[in-house]
Amino acid sequence: MKSTNVTRIEHLVPQSERWARQGHTGGVLWFTGLPASGKSTLVFGLEARLFEAGFETYAFDSTRLRQGLNKDLGYSREDRRENIRRASELAAVMAHAGLVVITGFISPYAEDRAEARVTCGAHFHEVYLDASPAACEARDSRGRYAAARDGQLRGFTGIDAPYDIPESPDFTLPTAAMPIADCLDQLTAFAISKFRPDGPG
Amino acid sequence: MKSTNVTRIEHLVPQSERWARQGHTGGVLWFTGLPASGKSTLVFGLEARLFEAGFETYAFDSTRLRQGLNKDLGYSREDRRENIRRASELAAVMAHAGLVVITGFISPYAEDRAEARVTCGAHFHEVYLDASPAACEARDSRGRYAAARDGQLRGFTGIDAPYDIPESPDFTLPTAAMPIADCLDQLTAFAISKFRPDGPG
Numbered sequence: 341m342k343s344t345n346v347t348r349i350e351h352l353v354p355q356s357e358r359w360a361r362q363g364h365t366g367g368v369l370w371f372t373g374l375p376a377s378g379k380s381t382l383v384f385g386l387e388a389r390l391f392e393a394g395f396e397t398y399a400f401d402s403t404r405l406r407q408g409l410n411k412d413l414g415y416s417r418e419d420r421r422e423n424i425r426r427a428s429e430l431a432a433v434m435a436h437a438g439l440v441v442i443t444g445f446i447s448p449y450a451e452d453r454a455e456a457r458v459t460c461g462a463h464f465h466e467v468y469l470d471a472s473p474a475a476c477e478a479r480d481s482r483g484r485y486a487a488a489r490d491g492q493l494r495g496f497t498g499i500d501a502p503y504d505i506p507e508s509p510d511f512t513l514p515t516a517a518m519p520i521a522d523c524l525d526q527l528t529a530f531a532i533s534k535f536r537p538d539g540p541g
Numbered sequence: 542m543k544s545t546n547v548t549r550i551e552h553l554v555p556q557s558e559r560w561a562r563q564g565h566t567g568g569v570l571w572f573t574g575l576p577a578s579g580k581s582t583l584v585f586g587l588e589a590r591l592f593e594a595g596f597e598t599y600a601f602d603s604t605r606l607r608q609g610l611n612k613d614l615g616y617s618r619e620d621r622r623e624n625i626r627r628a629s630e631l632a633a634v635m636a637h638a639g640l641v642v643i644t645g646f647i648s649p650y651a652e653d654r655a656e657a658r659v660t661c662g663a664h665f666h667e668v669y670l671d672a673s674p675a676a677c678e679a680r681d682s683r684g685r686y687a688a689a690r691d692g693q694l695r696g697f698t699g700i701d702a703p704y705d706i707p708e709s710p711d712f713t714l715p716t717a718a719m720p721i722a723d724c725l726d727q728l729t730a731f732a733i734s735k736f737r738p739d740g741p742g
Contacts, residue, residue, distance in 0.1 A: 437599035
C-alpha cells in the first residue's frame with residue numbers, strides 16, 4: 341500500500357509567530373559550485389557569522405549528508421538527483437522550522453537545482469561560487485582533481501562530469517578572486533537583506 | 542565512485558553556545574504507537590506548548606514526510622526501515638541545530654527504533670503512546686482499521702502487520718484513558734525536565 345488519501349494534521353504554531361519571535365524569516369541559501377570552489381568553508385563560515393548576528397541558522401554540506409541521510413547514495417546521475425532531492429527536502433523542513441539554512445552541494449545539474457527551488461519555496465536563494473576549474477584545481481587541498489585526471493576518481497565534476505553554470509543565480513561570488521573574510525562579509529550582508537531586511541526585531 | 546576518505550569541514554558554532562543562547566538543549570522526542578493512538582495530534586499539540594514555553598521546537602510526522610522526503614517509499618519491511626532511517630537522520634540534524642524535535646511515526650519495529658536512538662544520540666527519548674488496538678480502532682476517524690479489516694488496506698499495523706510494544710520506553714502515556722489536554726500537560730513537563738531542567742536561562 342502507498343500513501344493515499346491521507347489526512348494531514350497541521351502545525352498549530354503560525355509561521356508568522358516563529359518569525360516574529362526570532363526577528364527574521366526562515367529560508368534557504370543554496371550554494372552551488374565546482375569542487376574546491378569554497379562551498380564548505382563558506383557555508384560553515386557564514387553559519388558562524390549569522391549566528392553571531394543573532395540568527396537561528398544551520399549549515400550542512402554534501403559530505404555531512406553522505407555520512408548520514410544520503411549514505412546509501414553514490415554518484416550516478418540518478419543518485420546525484422536523489423542526493424539533491426533529499427538535501428532540498430531537508431532544507432525545506434528546516435526552513436519551515438524557522439532556520440536560515442545554508443547548504444553546500446556541487447549540485448551540478450541545473451534541473452536538480454530548479455527542483456530544489458520548487459521544493460524550498462519562496463525564501464530560496466541560489467548562491468553561485470564562481471571560480472574557474474583551473475583556480476579550483478590549484479587550491480584543491482584534497483587532491484581530488486589530480487586523482488580525477490589520473491583516472492582514480494571517475495565521474496568527477498569539472499573533469500569528466502558536467503557542471504551547468506547557473507544562468508540566473510540570486511547571488512554570485514567570485515571566490516577565487518576574493519579573500520574568505522571578504523566573501524563572508526558579502527554573504528552576510530546578502531543574507532541579512534533577504535531574511536532580516538528591517539533590522540533586528 | 543562512492544564517498545571515500547573525505548575530509549569533513551566542521552561547524553564553527555559550538556553546541557554549547559547554541560544551547561546557552563536558547564536556554565535549552567536540542568534533542569528528540571520520538572513518539573511511537575499504533576495507528577490512531579494520538580501521535581500526530583500530540584506531536585503538533587506539544588510543539589505548540591513548547592513554543593509557548595519559549596523553546597525552539599519543531600514537530601513532524603509520517604504523513605508529512607511521506608509527502609516530501611519519503612514520498613518514494615511504500616510500506617514493505619524495507620521501505621518501513623528506510624522511512625524510519627531517514628526520519629531519524631532528519632531528526633538528528635535538526636536536534637544538532639538546537640531544536641527540540643518531536644516526531645510521530647508508528648515505527649512498529651523495535652530494531653528500527655533502536656537504530657533511531659543510535660542515530661540521534663544522547664538526547665533521544667522514546668515516548669510510547671500506550672493505547673489498545675480496540676481503543677485505537679474505536680476512535681479511528683479516518684476509517685483505516687475498518688479498511689484494513691475489509692482487506693482494502695494491506696500491511697496495516699495492528700491488523701495484519703506487527704507492532705513491537707516498547708520494552709523500556711523513556712516515557713509512557715496512556716492516551717486512550719486521558720484527555721488530550723492532560724496528555725499535553727504530562728508531555729510538556731517531561732520535555733522541560735529533559736531539555737531545560739534548570740528553568741528558563
